[in-house]
Structure formats: structure tokens, C-alpha cells
Amino acid sequence: MDIILTSLINLIVFVLGAAIGSFLNVVIYRIPAGLSLLYPPSRCPHCLTRLSPFENFPVFGWLWLRGRCKHCQAPISIRYPLVEAATGLLFLVVLWNTANPVEMIGYWALLSWLVALAFIDLDTLTLPNSLTQSGLVVGLGFQIARGWDNGLNPATVSHALMGGIIGAVLGLWLLDIIAFVGSIALGQTAMGAGDSKLAALMGAWLGWKYLLLAGFIACFLGAFVGGGAIALGWLQRRQPMPFGPFLALAAGLTALWGETILNAYFNLFFPTW
Known part of the structure; x- marks a missing residue:
């Protein structure tokens, strides 16, 4: 049965x-x-x-x-x-x-936004503001719902919301800095403005700690795939490549297994901590 x-x-x-x-x-x-x-x-x-x-x-x-x-x-x-x-x-x-119903529904929504944004970026090399901005707002709503679910305490809710806001701001700044440094190093635009807005969306859903993990995973995947594509002749060295799909994949992995990934990292490199 x-x-x-x-x-x-x-x-x-x-x-x-x-x-x-x-x-x-x-x-x-x-x-x-x-x-x-x-x-x-x-x-x-x-x-x-x-x-x-x-x-x-x-x-x-x-x-x-x-x-x-x-x-x-x-x-x-x-x-x-x-x-x-x-x-x-x-x-x-x-x-x-995911056992928690609030997180389950929240991650269903997050992954839906990520799928749409990833495919749009693949098709058009753009990340529409209507999706990144609405996703950010819903992400902050998710933080409020999760904080409320953890205890009917205004302090818990405000703490969760503040974590989402800090994550969103950090995501926006972090990708803007990476884009600025990359543009100087490459002598051309290294990243579209939509990528930083997608990172802000990710920060709103994941919080600052998991945003950093997702950003690292995205950069690693982007460098690995991009370098492989150039080596195989599938991509020209200065040909633009959408970064949104890598951000989306990294955000999904982090949302579901972020804690497991961090624990494995610290156990491997800092076993005495």
C-alpha cells in the first residue's frame, strides 16, 4: 500500500x-x-x-x-x-x-524561474528584467515564509528577510565586480548586466553564504565548459557565451545540496575543524 x-x-x-x-x-x-x-x-x-x-x-x-x-x-x-x-x-x-512543505514549494518556484531564465539566455543572450526582478521579489517572500515557518516570531522573520536582502545585494555587487574586472582583463564586455540581476535573485533565495558557493560553482562550470568548447573549436575565443545557464545550474545544485557540498569541502580540506 x-x-x-x-x-x-x-x-x-x-x-x-x-x-x-x-x-x-x-x-x-x-x-x-x-x-x-x-x-x-x-x-x-x-x-x-x-x-x-x-x-x-x-x-x-x-x-x-x-x-x-x-x-x-x-x-x-x-x-x-x-x-x-x-x-x-x-x-x-x-x-x-526536501521534507519541509514551505521549502519544497519554494524550491519548485525557484527552479521554475531558473529553467525559464537559462533557456532564454541560451536563445537570446539576455535575461529579461521582468523575470529577474519578479524572481527576486518572490525569493524575499520565500525568506519571509521560511522565517515564519521556523517560529511565529517577528525576529525570526526579520532575520530571514535580512539574510535574503543581504544575499541579493551581495549577488548584484559580486557579479558587477567580476564583470568589471573581466572586461578590463579581456578588453571587451565580459558579462551582461542581466547576470548580476540573476545573481541578486539567487542571493534573495539562497542567502549570502550559499550565494557565494553557487557563484563559485557557476564560475568553475563556466570556465570548464567554455575552455573545453574553445579547445574543441566549438567556440571562438572572443565569442560571447551565455553565463545564465551556469548560474541557474549552480543555484539549483546549491539549493538542494548546498549543505552537503560545504560539509564535503570542509571535511576534505579542513578535517580538524
């Missing part, structure tokens, strides 16, 4: 995440284009025919249609079901690693 219940909960969470992923596909496409998120309803981008609820069902709708529009037979990008499935899996990972 427990296995059946657990499987049912996992299925519900995956479908919920996939449905959110379906909406994120709309966000990823429409916000950079300056289009409304609500109107018109989902439709084929080629023949503009409105999709039925079954055609629009996350993941399985694309499989049922075999990757083509039912009406005009135009191909539908495989990225749509991949984003939906990936978001569903991320929701499951949060479920499996």
Missing part, C-alpha cells in the same frame, strides 16, 4: 512539474518576443491553429502527435517535451530531497 501511495504521489508531482514546464515553454518563447503570456492560447507557430487540451498535454501530447502539428504537419521542436519532462524530474528531485 505504501508503494502504491508513494508511486501515486511521485506521478502527481511529475505531472505537476511537467505542466509547469509546459507553461515555461510559453514564457521562454513569448517574453523575449514581447508577447502576452495569456493570449492567444497555445497554438501551432506555423499554421496558428489553436491546440486542443489533448494536443497540449505535457510530454505525451508531443509523443501522440509524433512531433508534428496535427493540422499542417509542421515539425514541433523536441525541446518542448524535453523542457516539460526536465521540469517534472526537477520537481521530483525536490520532493525526494
